[in-house]
Amino acid sequence: MKIYVAPLEGITGYIFRKTFNEVYGGVDKYFAPFITPSEKCAVTPRDKKELSPENNKGIYLVPQILTCRSDGFISAMKELKDTGFNEVNLNLGCPSGTVCAKGKGAGFLPETTALTKFLDEIYSAGESEGVKISIKTRLGYFDPDEFYDLAEIFNSFPVSELIVHPRIRGDFYKGEPRKEYFAYALEHIKCPLVYNGNIYAEQDYKDLCDLFGTDLDPVMLGRGLITDLSLADRLKGKDTSDAAAKFRRFHDTIYHEYQKVMSPDINVLYKMKELWSYWAAFYEVNSRDLKSIQKAKKYAEYEDVVYRKVFGL
Template identity: 65%
Template structure:
């Protein structure tokens, strides 16, 4: 089994990736939060810093690009190639209203003729430059049956992988993934597939075997792996429990990493609150709901550290 770490905007940047990869193992690929190239520049300074090889030593990292312009996509991919990257990922799954209104992410899916021309251009370039391009997609924008036509389009190009999140745009991340459409992909895709969606526990993963007639070879974890950092270890059979010591190391590494690059206190604490919104569901913190609620309101390092010490040391 191969496990990929999905990109979560504002969370899985290089600080988190370095902290995570230094403490937990068994993630085969990390994907960056999307780069959104423009006519003016292929990347912002923040995006360039996030993908800089110097900030990602020892990490198998795939940059993700969000664009509906082949020229912009290729310019970003060229710069990434110059940095040493040999694979990039096209985001056709982001359901954000702001993104979709610009015809990007999931908002590109209903424009099938434009999408086909876009793929024509980027794959001609990729074949010449020997750059792999994978695609992360939803089933469609308005209706899951859009996936049948999309699958035909994808099969016309040499995708290195197709990562399928079996929801439509309006589902966002709610409800059960429409697994029957992933079964269709298993039966018809000409490229390697990756399943993504609602894997939070070993039980969730085991259920996929019944739905798909066998366990998927490769999966992508996002929210589940943030909420339980040891999930990849559990799925690969290296542990069955969340180690409090490992979790404390992860917390401290991320916290101090943000302190090195951000100020004042509240900006760092906003980042930590977002992580705790996932972490609070861990069984490690059963009975500590009151302390976590206080932690979410902390405005100074001293207050935050006092509360987290109580939570993590008990």
């Protein structure tokens, strides 16, 4: 089976990807958190660094573009092609207020006429440039029934893969995914389809496969993979008896990698704290230790809790 790593802005940047690939590996595609082309600059120097081949060695990376302007999308796609990418992804799912207010991400979904024109333009450019364009979408903005029209629109373009996160914008990332709409997608979407949403354990994956009566392959993992870094290994049936050692190695590596490129301590610790907010439940960190991690301002304070109390060293 194929496993894709979901883009999580602020978390799955190049340092995460590099560390994950080094310690775990075994996933088939990494989707980079979105870049937003502006009129002045399609791909910023910061985006270039994030997506550069040196920083993404040995992995299959798909850059993601968030915009509602075809000229910006096409300029970014061309620049990305020049750095070696032959696949890009369109973000039609971001629920953030500021993004949606500008008609981007999930905010583009209700504008079906403009969306159709946009897709027409980017897919023509994609074909002439030889770049595949996949889409990551929600079911709709206001109402999941919007998906019926969206499905027809997506079916009229050469979408290389459609990743469906079966929620509407107002669901943000909460509640149960609206699985019945993914069942509709399985029946009606013509291009390769990828499920994404709330897979935290092997059982979640199995339940979904049972429900849909088919193996979800490929499947995209987001928060579940951050929470349990061995989840992809488990789903692929690998031996995970060394999961605790791998977790330690992952922790130490990413902590030191962030230190190489960030300062002062608090900036690195901000990154680590965000990871611990996912790890705490899975690794059964007690609430007092978690609070101490979240309060740490200096490496020494952080290391005292993590190494002495959590890892018991």
